[in-house]
Amino acid sequence: MAETSVTGPVSGTDKTLTLSTGVYAPQSQGAVVAKLGNTQILATANGAKEVREGTDFFPLTIDVEEKAYAAGKIPGSFFRKEGRPSDNAVLVCRLIDRPLRPSFPKGFRNETQVVITVQGADQVNPYDVVAINAASAALMLTGLPFEGPIGGVRLAYSTDGQWIPYPTFEEQDESTFQIVVAGREVDGEIAIMMVEASGTEKAWDYYEAGAPKVTESVIAGGLDAAKVWIAESLALQTELVSKVGRKPAIEWVNQIDYSDEIEAAVKAAAEAKLIPANQITDKTERNAANDAIKAEVVAELTGDGGAFEGQSRQVKSAFKELTKSIIRQRVIDEGVRMDGRGVTDLRPVSAQVGLIPTAHGTGLFQRGETQVLNVLTLGLPKMDQMLDTVDPVTKKRYMHHYNMPPYANGETGRMGGTKRREVGHGMLAERALLPLVPSLEEWPYALRLVSEVLSSNGSTSMGSVCASSLSLMDGGVPIKAAVAGIAMGLIYDGDKYVTLTDILGSEDAFGDMDFKVAGTAEFVTALQLDTKIEGLPSEVLAAALEQAKVARLEILEVMNATIAAPRESVGASAPKIISFEIPIDKIGEIIGPKGKVINAMQAETGADISIDDDGMIGTVSIGSNDLDKVAEAERQIRLILNPPSAEVGATYPGRVVNITKFGAFVNILPGRDGLVHISKMGGGKRIEKVEDVLELGQEIEVKVDDVDPNGKVSLSPVTALVPGGGSGGEAPASSSSSTSSGSSSGSGSSSSSGSSSSSGSSSRSSSDDAPASEGDSGAKRESVSFEDAFDAEVREEFGDLGPGSERPGGGSGGGGGGRTGGRGGRDGGRRGGGRR
Numbered sequence: 001m002a003e004t005s006v007t008g009p010v011s012g013t014d015k016t017l018t019l020s021t022g023v024y025a026p027q028s029q030g031a032v033v034a035k036l037g038n039t040q041i042l043a044t045a046n047g048a049k050e051v052r053e054g055t056d057f058f059p060l061t062i063d064v065e066e067k068a069y070a071a072g073k074i075p076g077s078f079f080r081k082e083g084r085p086s087d088n089a090v091l092v093c094r095l096i097d098r099p100l101r102p103s104f105p106k107g108f109r110n111e112t113q114v115v116i117t118v119q120g121a122d123q124v125n126p127y128d129v130v131a132i133n134a135a136s137a138a139l140m141l142t143g144l145p146f147e148g149p150i151g152g153v154r155l156a157y158s159t160d161g162q163w164i165p166y167p168t169f170e171e172q173d174e175s176t177f178q179i180v181v182a183g184r185e186v187d188g189e190i191a192i193m194m195v196e197a198s199g200t201e202k203a204w205d206y207y208e209a210g211a212p213k214v215t216e217s218v219i220a221g222g223l224d225a226a227k228v229w230i231a232e233s234l235a236l237q238t239e240l241v242s243k244v245g246r247k248p249a250i251e252w253v254n255q256i257d258y259s260d261e262i263e264a265a266v267k268a269a270a271e272a273k274l275i276p277a278n279q280i281t282d283k284t285e286r287n288a289a290n291d292a293i294k295a296e297v298v299a300e301l302t303g304d305g306g307a308f309e310g311q312s313r314q315v316k317s318a319f320k321e322l323t324k325s326i327i328r329q330r331v332i333d334e335g336v337r338m339d340g341r342g343v344t345d346l347r348p349v350s351a352q353v354g355l356i357p358t359a360h361g362t363g364l365f366q367r368g369e370t371q372v373l374n375v376l377t378l379g380l381p382k383m384d385q386m387l388d389t390v391d392p393v394t395k396k397r398y399m400h401h402y403n404m405p406p407y408a409n410g411e412t413g414r415m416g417g418t419k420r421r422e423v424g425h426g427m428l429a430e431r432a433l434l435p436l437v438p439s440l441e442e443w444p445y446a447l448r449l450v451s452e453v454l455s456s457n458g459s460t461s462m463g464s465v466c467a468s469s470l471s472l473m474d475g476g477v478p479i480k481a482a483v484a485g486i487a488m489g490l491i492y493d494g495d496k497y498v499t500l501t502d503i504l505g506s507e508d509a510f511g512d513m514d515f516k517v518a519g520t521a522e523f524v525t526a527l528q529l530d531t532k533i534e535g536l537p538s539e540v541l542a543a544a545l546e547q548a549k550v551a552r553l554e555i556l557e558v559m560n561a562t563i564a565a566p567r568e569s570v571g572a573s574a575p576k577i578i579s580f581e582i583p584i585d586k587i588g589e590i591i592g593p594k595g596k597v598i599n600a601m602q603a604e605t606g607a608d609i610s611i612d613d614d615g616m617i618g619t620v621s622i623g624s625n626d627l628d629k630v631a632e633a634e635r636q637i638r639l640i641l642n643p644p645s646a647e648v649g650a651t652y653p654g655r656v657v658n659i660t661k662f663g664a665f666v667n668i669l670p671g672r673d674g675l676v677h678i679s680k681m682g683g684g685k686r687i688e689k690v691e692d693v694l695e696l697g698q699e700i701e702v703k704v705d706d707v708d709p710n711g712k713v714s715l716s717p718v719t720a721l722v723p724g725g726g727s728g729g730e731a732p733a734s735s736s737s738s739t740s741s742g743s744s745s746g747s748g749s750s751s752s753s754g755s756s757s758s759s760g761s762s763s764r765s766s767s768d769d770a771p772a773s774e775g776d777s778g779a780k781r782e783s784v785s786f787e788d789a790f791d792a793e794v795r796e797e798f799g800d801l802g803p804g805s806e807r808p809g810g811g812s813g814g815g816g817g818g819r820t821g822g823r824g825g826r827d828g829g830r831r832g833g834g835r836r
Contacts, residue, residue, distance in 0.1 A: 001400070003020055003021070003022040003023045004017070004020060004021055004022050004240065004243050004244050005018060005019070005020035005021075005238075005420065006020070006236055006239045006240045006243065007019075007433060008233075008235065008236040008239075009055040009232075010165055010166055010229065010232065011165070011229065011232060012164075012165060013164075013165060013166065015037065015166055016036075016128075016235060016623070017034070017035070017036055017038075017133070017233065017236060018033075018165075019032055019033070019034050019036065019133070019134070019137050019234075019236055019240050020032070020033045020035075020238065021137075021141060021240065021244055022041055022242075022244070023035070024595045025042065027245060027626075028044040028045070028138075029045060029046045029047065029143065029144070030044065030045040030046070030137075030139055030140070030141035030142040030247075031045075031138060031141070031142070031446050032045045032134050032138040032141065032240070033041070033119075033134070034131070034133055034134035034136040034137070035120075035130075035132045036084055036125045036130045036166060037122050037124055037125040038120055038122035038124070038125075039120055039121055039125040039126070039127050039130060039277060040070075040119045040120035040466055041116060041117070041118060041119065041123045041127055041130050041131050041134045042116070042117075042134075043111070043112045043116050043117075043135045043137065043138040044112060044114070044115045044117075044118040044129065044138055045114040045135065045138035045141070045142050045144070046112070046113055046142070047110050047111065047113075047142065047144045048110045048111040048112070048252065049053065049110070049538045050051070050110065050438060051109045051252075051253065052109075052111060052234040052257060053192065053727070055108070055109045055111075055255075056109075056255075056257065056313075056317070056362045058101065058108060058109055058238070058735040059109070059110075059111040059112065060097065060100065060101055060104070060105060060110035060112045060113075060117070061111075061112070061113045061114070062093045062094075062097045062100070062113075062135070063085075063093065063113065063114070063115045063116065063288060064085060064089040064090075064093050064096075064113050064118070064131070065082070065089075065115065065116065065118065065391045065817075066082065066085070066086060066088070066089050066118065066389060067082065067084075067117060067118055068082060068360075068390065070118045070119055070120050070387075070390050071121040071123060071391075072389040075388060075771050076386070076388040078718075079429055081195055081390045082386075086133070086388065086389045087389070087423050087427065088387075088389045089377035089389075089390065090420050090423045091128075091423065091424060091427055092116070092127075092128045092131060092423070093277075093420065094420060094424050095128055095131075095132065095180065095194075095196060095439040095523055095616050096114065096116070096131060096135050096603060097131070098182070098193075098194045098336060098530050099150045099152070099182035099183075099184075099194040100114070100135065100139070101151060101191065102147075102532050102533065102534065103146060103147045103148055103150060103184065103193075104145060104147065104533075104613070105145050105147070105253035105254070105484050106254045107120045107256065107257070108145055108252060108254070109255045109288075110163070110250075110252055112146075113319055113736040114135045114138065114139065114142060115296065116131045116134065116135060116785045117563065118131075118390055119390065120437070121390035123169070123391075124168045124169065124170075125166065125168055125169075125390045126154065126169065126172075127389070127390070128153050128154075128180070129153060129154045129180060132150065132151075132152030132687065133150075133152055133233045133237070134151075135153070135238075135597070136148050136149045136150040136237060136826045137149065137237045137240060138159075140237055140241050140246065140527065141240075141247065141784050142242065142244055142246070142247055142604070143246065143247040143248050143249045143250040143319075144250060145249070145250075147223045147286065147534075148184065148237070149184070149233075149234050149237040149238065149241075150182055150183070150184050150193065150202070150234075151183060151184070151229070151230035151231065151232070151233030151234045151237070151394070151555070152180065152181065152182040152194075152233065153165055153166065153180070153181055153226050153229035153230055153233065154167060154174050154176045154178060154179065154180045154181075154232065155167070155178065155179050155181070155188075155222055155226055155229075156171050156177070157173035157175050157176050157177040157179075157214055157218065157222065158171075158174070158175050158176075159174065159176060159206050159209070159211035160211075161224045161227075162213075163218070163222055165228075165526065166229070168710060169391070169392055169697075172200060173200065173201075173202065174202075174204045174819065175200055175206075175812065176199060176200060176207065176211050176213075176214055177197065177199050177200065177201075177203065177214040177219075177222075177524075178198065178200065179196070179197035179199070179219070179222050179223075179226070180194075180195070180196040180197065180224035180633055181194065181195055181222075181223060181230065182194040182230070183226070183230045183535055184234070184534065185225065185231070185234055186534050186535050187721045189537070190221055190227040190231055190535075191534060191535020191536060191537065192226075192529070192531075192535055192536050192537075192538055192617035193534075193535045193536075194222065194529060194530060194531070195528065195529035195541075196524065196527075196528055196529075197222075197524075197526060197528075198215070198431035198432065198434070198435075198526040198527075199214065199431075199434065199435035199523075199524075199525045199526065200435060201435065201437075201439075201814075202206055202777045203435035203525075204436060204634045205439075207523075208418075209499055213522060213523040213524050214524055215522075215524065216524060216542070216545040216546055216548075216549055217542075218817065219524055219527065219545060220538065220541065220542035220545060222307075223541055223542070224538050226463055226630070226778060227538075232305055234298050237714070238727055240384075241718035242325075248343070248479075250645065252411035257314060257317035257321075258314040258315070258317050258318040258321075258760040259314070259330055261308075262301075262311065262314050262315055262318050262323075263321075263680070264300070264671065265301055265307060265308065265324055266315060266318040266319050268298045268321055269297045269300060269301065270293055270294075270319060270322060271326070273293045273504070274323055274326050275326055275330075277289035277290055277293060278290070278323065278327055278330075278338045279328055279330075279338065279340065279604060280338075280339075281339040281340050281479045283369050283457050283504070283505075283821045284410070285683075286338065286420050292403045294316065297315065297319060298312050298315050298316060300318075301315050302315055304307045307601075308542070317828055323389050323510075324509075324510040326511060327506065327507070327510050327513075328491050328493070331343065331491050331500070332491060332498060334494045335498070337500065337502065337504075338506065339368075339504065339508065339675060340354065341799075343457055343499065343500050343501065344501045344547060344550070344551075345501065345502070346367075346486075346501060346502045346551050346555070347367050347368030347369075347502055348367070348553055348557055348831065349365075349366070349367045349554070349558045350365075350366045350468070350558065351363070351364065351366075351470055351558055351559050351561075351562040351563075351565050352470075352562065353362040353473070353474035353562060354474055355373070355564050356375065356598075357650065358743060359375050359376065359377070359573070360376050360377055360378045360475045360571055360573060360574035361375070361376030361378075361471040361472060361473075361474040361475020361476070361477070361571065362375050362471050362474055363466075363467045363468065363469070363471075363472075363473075363474055364467065364470070365466040365471025365504065365559075366455075366463075367459075367464050367466075367555070368457060368458065368502070368504070369455055369456075369457035369458075370452050370453075370455060370456055370457050370458055370459060370463045371454045371455040371463070372452070372460060372464050372466070372467040372469035373451070373452075373454055373467060374449055374450065374451045374452075374465035374470065374471040375449070375471060376447065376448075376449050376471040376472060376474070376475040377448045377449075377450075377631070378445045378446070378447060378475065378477075378570060378574045378575055378577075379439060379445065379447075379448070379575065379620050379623075380444075380445075380446060380575070380577060380621050381446055381448045381579070381612065381619075382446075382610040382612070382621070382631050383397075383446040383448075383797075384396060384397040384446045385399055387398075387501045390725060392804070393453060397440060397445075397447065397630050398430065398433075398434060398437050398446075399430065399446075399447065399448045399449070399470060400423045400426050400427070400429050400430035400433070400448075400449045400450075400451065400464075400465055401418075401448070401449070401450045401607065402422050402423075402426035402429065402450075402451045402452070402453070402460075403422065403451065403452050404421075404422065404425075404453040404456060404460060405452075405453070408453045408454060408455055408460075409456050409458040409814060412565050420614065425437050425460065425461040425464065426451070426464075428461050428465075428518075428526060428528055428597075429449075429451060429461055429464040429465045429468055429485075429518075430449075431525070432465045432468075432483055432518035432519075432525045432526035433465065433468050433469065433472070433479070434447075434479045434525075435480075435524070435525050435776045436479040436481055436520070436525070437472075437477070438477070438479070438481060439480060442478070443477065443478060444577050444578065444579030444619075444621050445477075445577055447472075449468050449479065451463075451464035451467055452466065452526060456505065457504055457505050458487060458502070458503050458504040458505045458507065458508060459485075459486070459487030459502070459503065459508075459516065461483075461516060462484075462485030462486055462487050462488075462516050462518060464485075465484065465518045465526075465554060466483075466484050466485060466559060467483050468483075469483045469484065469559065469561060469564060470562065471573070471719060472566070472603070473565065473567065474567045474568055474571075474674075475566075475567070475570060475574065476567040476568065476569050476570040476571065476574070477570075478566050478567055479566060480520075481520040481521070481522070482520065482521075482556055482559050482560060483518055483519065483520055483521075483525055483825050484518065484519070484538055484552050485516060485517065485518035485526075485552070485555075486501065486516070486518075486531060486548050486552050486555065486557045486561060487502065487503050487508075487514065487516045487517075487519060487549065487697070488500065488501060488503065488515040488516070488544050488548050489507045489508060489511040489512075489513055489514065489515070490513035490515070490519065490536075490540075490544070491511055491512060491513050492510055492513075492533055494523045495825050497536075497538070497540050499543065499544045499547055501548070501550075503553045503681060504553060505551070506559065508629055511532075512531060512532050512533045513529070513530070513531050513532070513533075513536065514528075514529070514530045515527070515528075515529045515530075515541070515544055516528045516529075516549070516662060517545060517548040517549075517552065517806055518552075519549075519552060521552075521553060521556055524545075525748040527545075529541065530620050530776050533815065535712060541778045542655065543556075554822075558562055568812050573625065574625070575608070575622065575623040575624060575625055576624060576625065576626070576627045576630050576783075577621060577622065577623040577630070578617070578621070578630055578634060579620065579622075579624050580620055580634075581617050581618065581619055581620075581800065582611075582616065582617075582619070582620055582637075582641060583617070583620040583641075584613055584615075584616065584618045586640070586641055587611055587613060588642055590620065590637055590638055590641075591610060591611065591655045591657055592657070593649040593657070594778060596657060597640075597657075598611070601633055601637070602633075602637050604636075605624075605627065605628040605629050605632045605633040605636065605689065606624060606627050606629045607622050607623065607626075607630050607632070607633035608623045608624060608635055609622050609637070620637060622634055622637070623630050630639050633645070636670050639669070639670030639671055640671030642671075643669060643670060643671030643672045644670070645672075645707070646668060646669060646672055646674065646704045646707055646713050647704060647819075648704050648705070648707055648762060649703070649704060650703070650704055650705060650719055651701055651702065651703045651704075652668035652669065652700050652701070652702060652703075653668075653699065653700075653701055653705070653714075654666035654668040654674075654699070654700055654701070655666055655667050655697060655698070655699050656672075656694055656696055656697060656698045656699075656700060657673060657694065657696070657697075658696070659691060659694065659695075659696055660690070661678075661689070661690070662677065662678055662692050663677040663678045663680075663681075663690060664676050664681075664690050665674050666700060666702055666715055668704075668713070672713065673713070674704065674712075674713030674714065674715040674716060675712070675713065675714060676700075676702060676716060676717060678690055678696075679724070680715075680716040680717065681693050681694070681717065681721050682720065682722055683717075683720040683722060685722055687721075693722055694719040694721065697733045700717060701717070701718040701719065702715040702716060702717055702718060703715065703716050703718050704719075728805065739749075740823070772780060776828040
């Protein structure tokens with residue numbers, strides 16, 4: 001099939017959205033490529049022809065395949081290939097699933113799968129919203145009973161109060177809030193089906209700079225504004241379908257869980273008992289009463305001789321539907337819920353902090369029977385999380401993880417492994433707090449929060465938000481304000497919408513909406529909406545936002561009474577961390593060769609030191625539970641940045657930090673190394689190589705001989721490094737005549753040659769190993785080495801020559817003892833292979 005493509009402009013921008021089909025995946029029931037900029041998504045949709053036996057739910061699966069090649073990357077895993085889906089991919093799966101699932105008929109149970117393959121990620125345009133539109137378009141081309149199309153758009157709220165459609169990554173960073181909205185057309189209007197929104201990391205800074213805050217009314221305006229771009233996507237999908245046509249509709253059997261006869265029998269047997277049972281306030285007692293009634297009805301209708309013998313599954317399904325109907329009808333008719341609350345009433349709320357002495361911060365939040373413990377752990381910035389995704393974001397320092405074990409519901413079950421639900425709930429709580437967490441520049445810590453759900457009966461994710469806020473304040477994290485969250489529900493009957501505050505688990509299961517809202521007393525930081533009906537009018541959602549704010553303020557009062565502000569400092573068990581910037585060219589000095597300097601500082605001070613850079617400036621972070629250790633490490637690093645000067649003639653204890661062929665570098669002061677040349681190590685005796693007398697890490701006392709204008713320090717050992725050797729300093733001339741002799745030897749005359757032989761290289765065989773003899777005057781005679789004087793002259797002209805400066809004994813090899821003869825002997829030794 002030839003390619004068919006449709007393109008539509010994105011209003012208010014210079015962007016276009018393109019949908020095409022006919023090239024990729026020809027055997028797929030539906031396959032669509034969607035493009036925005038150079039971001040490209042392949043969406044395929046397929047459904048089974050028959051229902052798998054025993055299936056009592058709609059088995060819809062959304063899979064997102066992030067291909068590293070899409071961003072020009074090689075995967076960072078050990079195997080260098082894609083592994084399990086990233087958290088980002090899991091969140092996109094949920095983002096697509098939520099508006100698609102309620103768009104299929106209730107009785108459709110055929111297994112359905114949508115696979116999203118990220119083929120191109122241009123690092124400018126996010127792929128997630130593009131994938132929503134591509135998935136819907138692919139399903140529209142199949143013969144599946146999909147009641148679409150569904151359109152999706154992301155909007156970013158700019159600092160000047162404008163909603164930007166399909167924002168780039170950069171535009172999101174420069175905004176205060178971003179919102180993803182999905183919807184469909186119902187009776188000529190766009191109905192909202194899904195909302196996912198949160199504040200940005202820099203939102204607080206923008207607010208302080210004067211940007212308008214994102215309140216409930218602002219969000220309501222955003223939901224209304226989103227309809228324009230959702231409508232554009234719906235029109236584009238409809239145009240593609242009109243050009244290509246849908247595949248023939250598949251034949252599917254509407255799965256009826258129970259017959260009309262079973263429904264009537266269950267209602268007659270159970271209704272009178274279920275009404276009072278579902279007015280019991282306590283969840284455990286209410287469930288026990290319902291279970292007892294169900295067991296009785298099932299035994300009566302399906303037992304031996306019963307009217308529906310062998311049909312227990314159908315009877316149980318009818319019983320569940322009857323229970324749902326009773327709960328919903330009481331809310332619609334009386335405005336009273338199963339636990340006796342009114343539609344706007346909040347359950348009892350409590351909060352505690354400081355529960356675990358070894359933790360860096362803890363918060364326990366309880367609302368009704370929902371209880372969440374949050375534990376804070378602080379670490380150095382290097383403990384941030386590396387992200388291996390196709391997006392340009394490569395790491396994050398603020399992490400929130402969510403766990404809900406089976407015992408939270410009084411049940412048994414498998415432990416371990418993070419499911420998609422846990423990933424989604426953890427990320428929602430993370431996004432709710434992110435705008436209030438201080439930046440790395442303000443507070444140089446990596447933060448990990450873990451929410452442990454200890455008891456569950458409605459909105460554990462919003463309980464995690466409240467518990468996180470408490471533990472952050474308890475841990476001394478200077479967050480800007482407290483954050484609370486609340487979950488709202490809704491029951492729809494005919495043309496009547498009833499919004500419920502603080503829903504129970506059963507109200508979530510039996511209701512038509514799950515709407516979670518988190519924020520401070522002044523603005524919203526995150527929200528999430530899912531519906532089970534075809535969509536909601538934006539004015540209903542706007543009213544729900546205002547109702548949620550009332551409950552949020554009540555919760556914040558309880559939290560603020562427990563801890564009104566962050567503690568002034570981190571706890572005793574938490575690391576004390578400081579951070580400061582350094583010139584990027586100083587990073588190497590602090591780390592040292594193969595990390596020797598930084599490792600030595602860590603071993604000596606007991607502090608943990610990490611260094612990072614952005615290519616322009618370096619950042620040092622120092623952490624320890626002991627503040628004195630942090631201070632000492634900082635002192636040593638600042639000495640490296642601004643090292644003290646070495647004093648000529650002074651002696652210093654040092655440590656050998658590097659060995660080369662021409663000498664050893666010795667650290668004498670923080671950030672200050674000096675060179676002990678190989679010629680100074682023998683104390684008048686020759687040594688073959690530095691390693692013969694010194695080793696790495698050896699402590700040695702040295703004297704400063706010279707500091708040149710560039711700050712290079714020349715050192716000599718204070719004590720002999722070889723047996724029988726003298727001090728390692730430069731050998732001084734014994735008299736002016738000997739100096740003259742050494743100098744005149746450079747003339748190359750025969751008499752000079754003889755003179756140099758008596759006081760120069762030929763004297764090494766006798767005088768190097770013997771003490772100086774006394775003259776007639778009784779003055780001590782000192783031996784003067786022609787080689788030392790010659791080496792000094794050569795170094796002056798050519799620089800250090802290293803061990804290659806060695807000569808065969810007697811100055812032989814091509815000349816006499818003068819300068820010319822000495823140089824000839826050196827060359828003869830090096831080039832002629834005569835090195836001894």
